Amino acid sequence: MPTPRYTREIPQRYRLEANKCKNCGRISFPPRQICPHCGGRNFERTRLSDQGKIVTFTTIRVAPTQYSSQVPYSIAIVELNEGVRITTQVVDCKPEDLGVGKPVKIVFRKMYPEGKTGIICYGYKAVLV
Amino acid sequence: MRDVYIIGVGMTKFGELWGKSLRQIFVEAALSAIDDAGVDHIESMYVGAMTTGLFVGQEHIGALMADYLGSAPVPAVRVESACCSGGMALRMGFFEVASGNSNIVLVGGVEKMTDGADVTAALATAADQEYEVYQGVTFPGLYALIARAHIARFGTTRKQLAAVSVKNHHNGSLNPNAQFQNEVTLDQVINATLVADPLTILDSSPVSDGAACAILVSEEVMKKAKRPAVKIIGSGAATDYLALHQRDDITVLNAVKRSAERAYKMAGIGPEKIDFAEVHDCFSIAELCIVEELGFVEKGKGGPFIEAGNTALDGKIPVNSSGGLKAKGHPVGATGIAQVFEVVEQLRGNADKRQLKDVHIGLTQNMGGSGASSVVHIFKLAE
Numbered sequence: 356m357p358t359p360r361y362t363r364e365i366p367q368r369y370r371l372e373a374n375k376c377k378n379c380g381r382i383s384f385p386p387r388q389i390c391p392h393c394g395g396r397n398f399e400r401t402r403l404s405d406q407g408k409i410v411t412f413t414t415i416r417v418a419p420t421q422y423s424s425q426v427p428y429s430i431a432i433v434e435l436n437e438g439v440r441i442t443t444q445v446v447d448c449k450p451e452d453l454g455v456g457k458p459v460k461i462v463f464r465k466m467y468p469e470g471k472t473g474i475i476c477y478g479y480k481a482v483l484v
Numbered sequence: 485m486r487d488v489y490i491i492g493v494g495m496t497k498f499g500e501l502w503g504k505s506l507r508q509i510f511v512e513a514a515l516s517a518i519d520d521a522g523v524d525h526i527e528s529m530y531v532g533a534m535t536t537g538l539f540v541g542q543e544h545i546g547a548l549m550a551d552y553l554g555s556a557p558v559p560a561v562r563v564e565s566a567c568c569s570g571g572m573a574l575r576m577g578f579f580e581v582a583s584g585n586s587n588i589v590l591v592g593g594v595e596k597m598t599d600g601a602d603v604t605a606a607l608a609t610a611a612d613q614e615y616e617v618y619q620g621v622t623f624p625g626l627y628a629l630i631a632r633a634h635i636a637r638f639g640t641t642r643k644q645l646a647a648v649s650v651k652n653h654h655n656g657s658l659n660p661n662a663q664f665q666n667e668v669t670l671d672q673v674i675n676a677t678l679v680a681d682p683l684t685i686l687d688s689s690p691v692s693d694g695a696a697c698a699i700l701v702s703e704e705v706m707k708k709a710k711r712p713a714v715k716i717i718g719s720g721a722a723t724d725y726l727a728l729h730q731r732d733d734i735t736v737l738n739a740v741k742r743s744a745e746r747a748y749k750m751a752g753i754g755p756e757k758i759d760f761a762e763v764h765d766c767f768s769i770a771e772l773c774i775v776e777e778l779g780f781v782e783k784g785k786g787g788p789f790i791e792a793g794n795t796a797l798d799g800k801i802p803v804n805s806s807g808g809l810k811a812k813g814h815p816v817g818a819t820g821i822a823q824v825f826e827v828v829e830q831l832r833g834n835a836d837k838r839q840l841k842d843v844h845i846g847l848t849q850n851m852g853g854s855g856a857s858s859v860v861h862i863f864k865l866a867e
Binding site for chain 1: 615
C-alpha cells in the first residue's frame, strides 16, 4: 500500500477517530464530509469506545495475497457501544468460539508486512471478552 | 421517452477460454448479436466491464471494442459498476435509444478473468478498500457475513442455501453456453471445501471468461427488422452504502429492493406479473435475499420458498433458468447482458431443453459488490 494512502487512515486505524454530526448527533466512522443520516456538514471529532458485540461473523479460508499466510482467520461485523459498526478480524480464539451477540474488545495489532522491504501495517482487531 | 426494443442477442460460451483474448470474445458476442438482429450497422455502443485493467492490463475498452468490431468512429464508452457493469451498460443504451439520440445501439459486457491475475484481490476492489479489504475480508467473506446474519435472524438453513446451487446446476446442465453442465447434490454442496463459513466452493459462482451483447433499437427499426422483438418495459437502478457494515440491516439488500421498485413503477406492474427472472446469484445467499427483495416472497421466507421448488424450471416463478452465475459462469462485466440473452431467448421460445412454458414477462437483476449497486430490467415479448 502506498505510504500516503496508509498515513491518511492512521487516526482511524490506530485511535478509532470518528465524526459526530453536530446536527443529528449520529457518529460516522470513518469520518465523512456529509452526514448520511441528516445531510449535516458540521462535525466534532470523537473517539469510539473499544467495547462492542458481534453482529455477524465468518472464517476466511481463501484470502487475498497479503493475508494468505494467515488463513484460516475470523472476520466479524462488530457493533461498538456507540452503535457504530466496523468490519474487523477476531483473533486469539478459535473459529468455533465466535457467536452472534458475543462481547468483544478492540485491540491494536499488526495487520501485515508490506512485502519484504516495505512498512509494517497496523490497525484494529477484536478479541473476545 | 420512446419505446426501446431488443432485436438481437449473442453470447460466447462462458468458461475458461484460454485460447481467446478479451477483444476476441467481445467481438464474437457482438457479431453474433448483430447477425441475430440483421442490422448492417450500429450507431453507438456501451460496454460493461468491471476491471479489465486488473485482469488483463487493458483499459479504454469502449474505443478498443469499437475498433475491433470495425465500428469506429461510432461513440463507444465503457460502463463500470463492479459486477453490474453489464446491466448498467444496458440501462445507458436504453436511455440513448429512448431519448431519440440513436436508433441502433449495441450494449455488451465482457470480462477475461483467467489470464493469471489475482482474481480475489481484483474482485475485492468492489468492496471498501480501506475499511473492509484492509481488514482481510473477501467477497465470499462478505456474503458469508450476510448468510450468517440471515440464518441468525430468520432461521434459514444450510440445506436451503444449498438448494439454490442444486437448482442452478440442474438448469446449467441444460444450457450449452454454461461453464458447468453437471448436476450437484445437496450433500455435495454442503460438504464441499469451505471458502468462508458457512459458504462452500459450491455456494460460489466461478471465475470465468465470457462476453454477451444485445442490439437495442427504436420502434421504427424494429418494425423494418421483421423478426421477433422484445420490448424493455422497465428499468430501475439504485445504490446503497458501499461497506456492508454500514447498513442498518445486514440481511436487507436495499439497492436491489429500490431498483426493483423503480423498474416495476416504470413498467406499471408488480412482482406478481413476472413470469420468470434471471438474478445475481454470485453466492447462494444472494439469490435467496434477492427473491425476497424483488417481492417474489416475503422478507425472511426465501429459504423455505426456494427449498419447496417455487423457483425451479417448473415452479411458480422460475429463477435463473440459464443456470445463473453459479453454473452458467460469472465473467463479471458480461453477466448483466448474459441475463438479457437468457430472457430474450426464453421469450422468443429459443431456450431448447430449458424452455419455460407460457412465459410473457421476464426480469433481470444484476448487482455490484455486496449489493451497493443494483439494476433491474423488465422485458415483454413485443406484439
